[in-house]
Amino acid sequence: MTDRKPCKVCNFTRQKSYGLVVPSLDELKIKGCEFLGFTSTDTVKVVLEDDGTIVEDEAYFLCLPLNTKFMLLHERDTWSPVRRIDGGTAWMARDSVLLETDAVDSSSAVGPWWDLAQQLKQDLASIILMSEADLQTLVxxxxxxxxxxxxxxVKKAEDLQETLQRVLDRREEERQSKELLQLYLKAVEKKDRQQEEPSQPSQGGAGDVDMLDGIEVDAASGFMSRTLMVLKGKTSPETRLSTEDLQMVVTRGVEAMEQVLGWDGARTSALVQACEAELTRRLQQVQALQSIRSITQPDSSQHSSEKSAEEEGEETPA
Incomplete structure (x- = not known):
């Protein structure tokens, strides 16, 4: 009878590990699946936990030292050295892990994005837990x-990187919007305090004027602080301005806006053209609305006139 061999088994995340005493490689697979929670129909592959060597030969299994640690892998599971961080909850400890440089992973350690890629390979949903720095690394x-x-x-990887870049852009826009809202609320709060204390003149001089919403930042520009911040934004500022602000930008023209924004002529011209196009679009919407109203109003007016005529006709014989 074959002697029973003490050994250890773990899953690919190394979060579950059990000690077993088995007489053969087949028995290791059966008991290992049972302890690790795999079903009896699952196809598993046995590898050495320390270096990923595949163990398929029964004689080789029997020649291994006692208490050898094995790893059981599903079809989609892959072996990785101890320093590799898998998809589960190990991402929380990634920044604190001391990375080792050894001969086993020197060939695959091609960049800081490798661990993140392995994490995504195990669990694509872990992308929602990544920081902006991690996302930028993948991009x-x-x-x-x-x-x-x-x-x-390659095409799918390109699509993934484009999607991650859009996520980063959206987060940046949300951050800018939040900062703009905070600045606006602070300005309103400060303005309210000054209105509540009319008897106490402001001691800040011209420096305080720039912080108030609705007050000119620069006497020569005539623009509010919020308008200037939106104009200098990166993504479609013309869509976030009021119609009055758009009209002011278009009226001022390229040369005046160059001085206000401190931009070159080409960039300023593109902004003014975008504002003019947005203003035209809004005016067209207003005209379309007025056209719809003009179409419906005559019917109602004619109906009212006919109704009045009928009433007058009924009163005339009397």
Missing amino acids: DAPCHELASALGFQ
């Missing part, structure tokens, strides 16, 4: 190498 990764690490086609 900057070489597309072909990222595709290889994730097991994607």
